[in-house]
Amino acid sequence: MKNSALLHHWFEEVWNKDNLAVIDELLDPDVVFNGSLDSVVSPGVDYKEVVTAMKALLDQAHVTITHSMDEGDLAMVRVRVNGVGHSHAQKLDFTGHVTVRVRNGRFVEFYTDFDYLRMFEQLGQLPTDSLPVCMTGERLTWVE
Numbered sequence: 001m002k003n004s005a006l007l008h009h010w011f012e013e014v015w016n017k018d019n020l021a022v023i024d025e026l027l028d029p030d031v032v033f034n035g036s037l038d039s040v041v042s043p044g045v046d047y048k049e050v051v052t053a054m055k056a057l058l059d060q061a062h063v064t065i066t067h068s069m070d071e072g073d074l075a076m077v078r079v080r081v082n083g084v085g086h087s088h089a090q091k092l093d094f095t096g097h098v099t100v101r102v103r104n105g106r107f108v109e110f111y112t113d114f115d116y117l118r119m120f121e122q123l124g125q126l127p128t129d130s131l132p133v134c135m136t137g138e139r140l141t142w143v144e
Contacts, residue, residue, distance in 0.1 A: 004077060006105070007098060009026070010022060011077070015063045020052075026105075027110070032110070033110050035113050036116055058092065061083030065079050074099060077097070077098055078096070079095065080093070081095070081114075094118045097112070099111040117130060127140065
């Protein structure tokens with residue numbers, strides 16, 4: 001079995017079917033996380049909590065793998081997430097990449113890179129076109 005098949009299983013079960021038991025099945029207890037969720041996923045943080053928090057933001061989200069590659073003990077997938085935002089009922093459509101290192105059928109390294117900026121714009125939590133504004137050097141500020 002190719003290692004990318006494990007990622008297909010991961011996204012189908014954990015993200016599309018809410019089968020959180022697969023997290024314990026595929027994540028090595030000493031997995032190292034890298035990427036855009038570094039500040040959220042750390043040793044001692046149960047990944048199930050991260051999935052639950054994300055699912056609270058996303059309603060009817062579906063993950064589709066559009067590309068996959070294998071090289072040695074590494075597997076990479078590009079995914080597209082479609083759905084609606086839970087609190088704002090806005091349509092969601094954003095992409096991401098996940099790369100894993102597999103040892104003995106489990107993920108020992110987990111690299112993520114998702115377009116969370118676009119996701120939060122679509123959820124209405126950030127202004128539309130936040131990236132171009134930030135590229136001008138301006139700061140986004142919240143006024144209550």
